[in-house]
Amino acid sequence: MNLSKTIRSRSNKNVGDTIEEKWEIIAKIVLAEPQPADRIKNIPPRLGIYDYEVKPILSRAAMATGPKHERSVGGTRREASSVPLTVRRIS
Secondary structure (H helix, E strand, O other), X not given: OOOOEEEEEOOOOOOOOEEOXXXXXXXXXXXXXXXXXXXXXXXXXXXXXXXXXXXXXXXXXXXXXXXXXXXXXXOOOOOHHHOOOOOXXXX
């Protein structure tokens, strides 16, 4: 089973970098080279165009326990440690 996909981007990244903290780059193809600006001819800079072959990043916990088939309960409650404590004085 092939678990890789191709992502097209204007961001110049390298093999081994991550995209959106979910994908690891395993190959890079340059489709269009970036071009610097030319002030004399009034030409703006152009970013390059890149195709990245990526594979999903699997967490170690997910690999150890296998795929999870739990349903998300939902809701908006967060852990107490992730919410900053705000103290306001009223006087």
